[in-house]
Amino acid sequence: MIRAAWLLPFVSVLPLTARELPPLPAELSAYVLEPAPDTASPFLKKGDRIAICGDSITEQKLYSVLLESYLTASYPELEITCRQYGWSGEQAGGFLGRMKNDVLRFKPTVATTCYGMNDFRYVPYEDGIAAEYRKNQTAIVTVFQESGCRVVIGSPGIIDSVPHWVKSAAGTQQDLNLSLSRFRNINVEIAKAKNAAFADLYRPMLLADFNAEKQFGPDFKVxxxxGVHPAWAGQVIMAYGFLKGLGVDGNLGAVSYDETSGKATAANGHEVLTSIGGKITLRSTRLPFCPGPGATDKDDSIRAGMALVPFDDELNRFLFRVTSPKAESxxxxxxxxxxxxxAKDLAAGVNLAKDFDNxxxxPVFKKIxxxxxxxxxxxxxxxxxxxxGPExxxxxxxxxxLTEKARTPLEKAISEAKQPAEHAIMVTAVK
Structure with a gap:
């Protein structure tokens, strides 16, 4: 692999960690969100075994598939494995009762948790309910940490309507979202007290929902x-929050082409095979997150979720630069x-993962x-x-x-899907 001197200073100017967050829009001033702790990077280690834990939103297997696919394709050198433990209707106390039997036996080194949506019981904030939640969340973190497992506490997200199937639900949509915001803040406090990482799902979902309604109308439901179970757009925002909580830096490779010499260099999981006449052929062992094309104005689209948060800018940077450009474009x-x-844009560097959705x-990413x-x-x-069950x-x-024998080939298939990919980038001066 050829490495170029420009690559390291170039990528360092892009956003790598959590920044000072701007205040919420005036329309959302009722929501008081405690500052969230940043995750120290690097957080993930080679060979980490991640337990993805949560309620029915986790059992949907949407954000969990996004997480595992991203970590497998974009950080293959870490050789991370995941298990998904979502359970419909579960509260933190229910998970606490089953975590030893279901989860700890597999010796996870990292656990993500996503509880609170059922725990707040779909009612305006009540101190007693919140105290029970705090107790159970703290106990979960303690049990994981005592087993040697690092924890990323995920906050609950938001709701888009009062759920009709919860007969005991009370209050307005805003009442319930204000309650969820306080449950989010409880998790911030637990993370600080227990020296655990924190994944903020609430704030990006709240902002995305606010912005999406203005852009696309009230039918777009993050x-x-x-009202409760996000489709793909909302699940991408959840995955974004968890990946930030996991300390992912998003530097997924860079390619540089020198027009004067005709030579190309690459770094961070990409190797230049040939560079002839502006055609750069690469072999890549690291993939950007590339789910393919999709609508940006539909709440069931992955691309819509990626557009509502800075997913590409912060987590999905595959950069291309032209040095010594001779033409204007x-x-x-x-x-x-x-x-x-x-030429100015290319000299600064462009994010191919963001600009080329197909x-x-x-196809390589899809196999994973x-x-x-x-x-x-x-x-x-x-x-x-x-x-x-009965067995x-x-x-x-x-x-x-017995079930581990059935699961083993499924995990092996993921490893086998991680194959180097050859592809080409062509750059041509516009005359």
Whole structure:
């Protein structure tokens, strides 16, 4: 792999960690959000085993698939593995009761938690309910930490309507979101007290929902059409929050082309195979997050979620630069897509992952995505239907042994999907 001297100072000027956050818009001034602790980077370690824990929003296997696919494709050198433990209707206290049997036996080194949506019981804030939540959340963190597991406490998100299926729900949508904001703040306090990491899902979802309604109208629901369970856009925002909480830096590679010499250099998981006549052929072991094209104005679209938060700018940077440009502008072609940039833009560097939504790495990424999805589907069946079903009741250890044999090839398929990809970037001066 060829490394260029410009790459390190170039990427360092882009946003790498949490910044000082601006105040909320005046329309959201009722929401008082405590400053959240930043996650020290690097947080993740090679060989980490991540337990993704939560309620029905986790069991949807949307943000959890986003997380695992991203970490597998974009940080392959870390060799991270994940297990998904979502359980519909669960509160923090319920998870506390099953975490030793279901989770700790697999010796996770990192755990993400996402509780609070059921815990606040869909009523305006009550001290007694909040105290119970604080007690259970603190206990979960303590149990994980005592087992040697690092914890990322995820805050609850928002709701977009009062859920009709919760007969005991009371108050308005704003009443309930204000209650959830205080549950978020409880998690901030626990994270600080327990020296745990924190993933802020609430603030980016609140802002995205506010901005999406202004841009796309009231039918765009960040928290989902049922008001509680986000579709893809909201789930991307959740994944964004968790990845920030995991301390991910988003530097997913860089390529530089010197027009004068015709030579190209690459770094951080990318190798230049040839550079001839402006065509740069690469072999990449690291992939940017590239789910393919999608609408940016629909709440069931991954691309919509990526546009509502700075996902590409902060977590998905695959950068291309032209040094010593001779022309005023250039056409860059990557796969079947082309874009024209000024020489000034290319000298500063452009983010190909952001600008090319149907790039040649999309099919490679999809293989990883599909393998992750199949494994996580089985993990729900393994824990909920088998371990907590008749087989587990009869002989829990035998049930675990049997289900692990079924799960092993699914995990192996993810590793096999991580293959180097060859692709080409073409840069042509506009005359």
């Amino acid at each position: 928290a989902g059409k049922d 250039y056409t860059v072609t990557w796969g079947d897509q082309s874009r024209t940039y000024t 790039n040649p790495l999309v 995505w599909d393998a992750v999805s199949k494994k996580q589907e089985y993990e729900t069946r393994q824990i909920k239907s088998i371990i907590h 587990g009741a009869a002989d829990a250890e035998a049930a675990f042994a």
